[in-house]
Amino acid sequence: MRMVDLIEKKRDGKELTKEEIHYIIKGYTSGDIPDYQMSAFTMAIYFQGMTDHERAELTMAMVHSGDTIDLSEVEGIKVDKHSTGGVGDTTTLVLGPLVAAVGVPVAKMSGRGLGHTGGTIDKLESVPGFHVEIENKQFIELVNKNKIAVIGQSGNLTPADKSLYALRDVTATVNSIPLIASSIMSKKIAAGADAIVLDVKTGAGAFMKDLDDSKELAKAMVDIGNLVGRRTMAIISDMSQPLGFAIGNALEVKEAIDTLSGKGPKDLEELCLSLGSYMVLLAEKAQSLEEARSMLIEVMNNGKARAAMKTFLEAQGGDGSVVDKPETLPQATYKIELEAKQDGYLSAMIADSIGTAAMLLGAGRATKESQIDLAVGLVLNKKIGDTVKKGESLVTIHSNRENVEDVKEKLHASISISDQKVEAPKLIYATVE
Numbered sequence: 160m161r162m163v164d165l166i167e168k169k170r171d172g173k174e175l176t177k178e179e180i181h182y183i184i185k186g187y188t189s190g191d192i193p194d195y196q197m198s199a200f201t202m203a204i205y206f207q208g209m210t211d212h213e214r215a216e217l218t219m220a221m222v223h224s225g226d227t228i229d230l231s232e233v234e235g236i237k238v239d240k241h242s243t244g245g246v247g248d249t250t251t252l253v254l255g256p257l258v259a260a261v262g263v264p265v266a267k268m269s270g271r272g273l274g275h276t277g278g279t280i281d282k283l284e285s286v287p288g289f290h291v292e293i294e295n296k297q298f299i300e301l302v303n304k305n306k307i308a309v310i311g312q313s314g315n316l317t318p319a320d321k322s323l324y325a326l327r328d329v330t331a332t333v334n335s336i337p338l339i340a341s342s343i344m345s346k347k348i349a350a351g352a353d354a355i356v357l358d359v360k361t362g363a364g365a366f367m368k369d370l371d372d373s374k375e376l377a378k379a380m381v382d383i384g385n386l387v388g389r390r391t392m393a394i395i396s397d398m399s400q401p402l403g404f405a406i407g408n409a410l411e412v413k414e415a416i417d418t419l420s421g422k423g424p425k426d427l428e429e430l431c432l433s434l435g436s437y438m439v440l441l442a443e444k445a446q447s448l449e450e451a452r453s454m455l456i457e458v459m460n461n462g463k464a465r466a467a468m469k470t471f472l473e474a475q476g477g478d479g480s481v482v483d484k485p486e487t488l489p490q491a492t493y494k495i496e497l498e499a500k501q502d503g504y505l506s507a508m509i510a511d512s513i514g515t516a517a518m519l520l521g522a523g524r525a526t527k528e529s530q531i532d533l534a535v536g537l538v539l540n541k542k543i544g545d546t547v548k549k550g551e552s553l554v555t556i557h558s559n560r561e562n563v564e565d566v567k568e569k570l571h572a573s574i575s576i577s578d579q580k581v582e583a584p585k586l587i588y589a590t591v592e
Contacts, residue, residue, distance in 0.1 A: 163198045164188065169203040179545070184220035188319045194326060201323070201332040206584045209337040214379060215386040219338070221345035224319035228268065229364015230351035232299050235264045236442045239352035240434060241343060243376070246364045246514035247401035247539075251279050252415035253423075253431045255440065256468035259306035260458040263442040266302045267309045268316075268350045275514030275523045277408050277531045280311060285409035285488055285533045289477030307471045317345045318439035338373075340379035347389075354390040354441035356434055357381070361588060362399030364510020370395070370588060377591045390441050394592040396430055397584050400508040400543050403427035407522040407557060413485040419464040421456075426586050428540075433587060489534035491557035497570050499547045506577035510541055516569040520558050535559055537570075547576050 160182050169175060175183075183200065186192035209217065230237050238258070255265045269291070272278030283289050291311045293301070301308035318341050327333045347355050360366065361373035377393035384391025396402075403424040405414040417423040418431060432455055439451035458464045469479035481487050517523060521532035538555040541547055551590055554570055556563050563588055 162192050162200075163536050166199045166203060169200060169207055172207045174210050174286070175213055175216075177212075180213065180216040181220045181223075184217070184319050186213065188224045188322065197323070197326055198330045198332075200260055201327055201330060201338065202227040204337055205335045208219045210484065211382050211386060214337050214341055215383050218341040218344045218348065218383050219339060219387055221323070222315050222349045225315040225317055225349070227349045228295075228316075230266050230299070230350035230353075232303075232437060233264050233266050233302050235262070236353045237264055237351060238354045238356060238438045238442045239267070239347055239350060240246065240356045240358065240438060241347055242358040243343070243360050243366050244404060244544060245360045245398040246256040246275050246510040246517075247403045247406045247411070247580050248360075248398075249282075249403055249405065249411045249415050249418070249427060250358060250431055251436060252278060252282060252412060253427065253434050254527050255307050255309070255416045256419055257431060257458065257464050258435050258438045258442075259471070260463040260467040261454045262444055263439055266298070266309040266351065267307070268312055268478055269309050270312045272524065275511075276406060276411065276518050276536065277533075279309065281531055281533070282408045282411050283309065283472075283477070285412045286472050286477040286481050287487075289475055291475065293475065299540070301474050305467070305470050305474055306569040308475065309471075314374075316349050317388055320345050326571060335377055336379050339366075340383055344380050344383045344387075348384075348387060352389060354438075355384050355392075356437045356441065357393035358430070358434055359393050359395045360396050360398035361395055362584070363511065364401065364514065365398035374589060374591070381591045392437055392441070394430075394433055394437070395588045395591070397588065399512055399584050401510050401513055401539060402430065404539045404542075405536065406514060406539075407520075408531065408533040409488040410536040410538060410557060412481070413488055416465070416482055416485050418470065419459060419468055420462075421459040424543075429586055459464055461586055465522075479525040486580055491532075491536075491559050493556075493557040493558045493561055493563075495558060495563055496552040497539075497554040497556060497567055499549055499551050499553050499576060500571070501547075501576055502549050503547055503576040503578050504580045505541045505543055505545045505547050505553070505574065507575040507578075508539075509573040512573035516566050516573065519569065520560075520563070524577065532559055542583065544581050 269279035436451040445451035473479040
């Protein structure tokens with residue numbers, strides 16, 4: 160086989176075989192295929208696309224390029240959840256304990272984040288003492304005992320995907336549905352899940368801004384999962400404005416605790432109930448979505464979801480008392496209100512721009528070397544569709560510096576107030592099963 164022939168074949172819109180795709184990924188990972196040829200290949204995919212079977216084989220070739228996680232010793236059906244990202248996306252912090260409380264095993268591999276706030280691990284490390292540096296054996300034992308544990312990402316999980324993404328980033332081939340879908344699904348499959356629930360975001364704060372593109376990506380990932388033997392479904396949810404109220408690490412942990420008690424923001428609670436119902440159904444703990452939802456609401460109301468959060472934190476060295484006393488989480492020195500400049504109705508929130516404002520405070524990383532301030536962030540006091548009075552607080556800024564004029568300027572530019580009443584955006588646009 161010659162790489163130049165395979166580039167030509169894909170350039171001309173022909174379907175590659177399993178053997179050809181695995182040859183390409185193996186050769187690129189080993190260094191036998193150079194960047195310039197792989198760049199030509201990804202550009203051919205960008206313009207010609209891939210068939211469902213090509214996408215599935217590309218995904219599995221990336222899975223087999225490195226380590227895979229063996230969760231066979233975990234009792235029950237392991238259901239993983241993945242979000243395509245957004246602002247104030249606290250769903251993982253809620254869903255883990257929530258579905259664990261009804262007996263669904265959550266063996267979660269998470270990472271640190273670049274962007275508006277930290278990743279799941281950064282957020283959890285807001286809890287004093289919490290750590291993810293545990294051996295695989297202990298990880299399995301904790302999941303079997305408590306139904307939930309979180310471990311850091313393996314250094315050699317899907318190395319082909321890491322190399323390929325870095326290449327795509329500098330060759331204008333990031334926005335390719337086959338390459339995005341294969342990238343996401345390869346990591347989920349390598350992490351050992353039996354079934355996968357996807358939360359595909361759409362809107363201004365999402366990777367996919369356009370609803371049709373979000374639907375196409377969701378279908379591509381669901382098709383890949385089912386073709387390779389993982390029961391997979393997706394929800395397409397709104398990210399035209401931040402999810403929930405909190406944007407920031409400790410602030411999001413507190414919001415997750417509130418939501419597990421049934422006292423969180425209604426949009427965050429509803430999305431978690433929707434995603435969680437599918438996780439419970441795919442884990443075969445319920446016979447229908449309605450039954451699954453009822454089970455989740457019950458553990459929210461009777462305190463079992465909160466108890467699962469406390470057990471999870473304590474099992475990994477964390478101070479579980481934060482569940483009862485969230486005020487013991489890291490606190491910022493200053494709380495500064497962003498006041499509305501006029502009466503009216505909140506008509507728009509540019510989610511990714513609001514996320515950038517949180518990053519200016521230190522809530523996220525601009526580069527891998529950036530240090531996160533776990534205490535800082537934003538708490539929204541108004542959402543799209545709400546009535547606003549001049550002088551009323553739109554956002555509470557949690558800061559460790561007194562002068563936040565740059566943050567205020569960014570927030571005012573990101574939030575629009577109109578004279579005409581505006582309807583709140585739809586939360587869930589579609590499901591792909």
